[in-house]
Amino acid sequence: MPIQYYIILSLALFCIGIVGVLVRRNVIIVFMCIELMLNAVNLLLVAFSKMHHGIAYLTDKTTTTGSDAQLFVFFIMVVAAAEVSVGLAIIVMMYRNTHSVDVNFLNRLKN
Amino acid sequence: MSAIQIIFWFLSALAIVSALMVLISKNPVHSVLWLIMVFFAISGHYILLNAQFLAIVNLIVYAGAIMVLFLFVIMLMNLNNESEPQKNVWMRLAGAVSGGCLLMILVSLVRQAIEINNKVAEMKVGDIGLIGNLGKALFKDYLVPFEISSVLFLSAMVGAIVIGKKN
CATH class of the missing domain: 1.20.5 (Single alpha-helices involved in coiled-coils or other helix-helix interfaces)
Structure with missing residues (x-):
């Protein structure tokens, strides 16, 4: 498939994630939309890795160009898993203190 | 239209519709389930690109572990339609319009870029994945x-x- 299709698909998913962060007040949904944005970027990285592998394959049949990008996606998933565990712990802590999942409650952090 | 193209368009439509449903659903549990659908669609794209390792890891880590964690937290807080906080309609409209403007600008940028003309992502061939x-x-x-x-x-x-x- 042409790479433009993948770029536009990833952009659409990324912008849906941004709209979700902007329009929802439930902190868990906001967090899920951040995961959606991470996944859009992952999809784009994999598509680009296949694009560059296809270009390099024309000259060298044993090339491993592109495996770096896929490992990058793997490390993004690793960091995302760690981020989710800490983030959900923070959300549970906030819910225990305020009995709400509304992000607007967080502006009370300043006092 | 070949089978690969049909699968591509089906998975793309599934991903975008499910992502929109994540936003639209009032019930947080439904949002989590729709997000799992998005992850399945993205895993399908990975398989289509012959990135089999990432497809499986995406299913296990995201759709398996992380989403179960989200469901546990939602269950712990006992969230449902009634407890869902709502922004007022103007804020929601402003968010949707600004996100749409960003999408429009980025898409027009991609359409103008000449470097990526005639570049294709190879499907179902190549063994780097x-x-x-x-x-x-x-x-x-x-x-x-x-x-x-x-x-x-x-x-x-x-x-x-x-x-x-x-x-």
Whole structure:
């Protein structure tokens, strides 16, 4: 498939994630939309890795160009898993203190 | 229209519709289930691009582990339609319009870019996404980041327990 299709698909998913962060007040949904944005970027990285592998394959049949990008996606998933565990712990802590999942409650952090 | 194109368009439509339903659903549990659908669609795209290792890892880590964690937290808080906080309609409209403007600008940028004209992402061929090749690269070139990520997981685990425990 042409790479433009993948770029536009990833952009659409990324912008849906941004709209979700902007329009929802439930902190868990906001967090899920951040995961959606991470996944859009992952999809784009994999598509680009296949694009560059296809270009390099024309000259060298044993090339491993592109495996770096896929490992990058793997490390993004690793960091995302760690981020989710800490983030959900923070959300549970906030819910225990305020009995709400509304992000607007967080502006009370300043006092 | 070949089979690959049909699968591509089906998975793309599934991903975008499910992502929109994540936003639209009032019930947080439904949002989580729609997000799992998005992850399945993205895993389908990975399989289509012959990135089999990432497809499986995406299913296990995201759709399996992370989403179960989200469901547990939602269950713990007993969230439902009634407890859902709502922004007023103007704020929601402004958010949708600004996100749409960003999408429009980025898409027009992609359409103008001449560097990516006639470039294709190869489908179902190429073996860089197979687990053997990725494993070799991971344990040769990326050994240090791999070990550091284990330290990251340890610190994340300690941090989650410290934050989550009662005083």
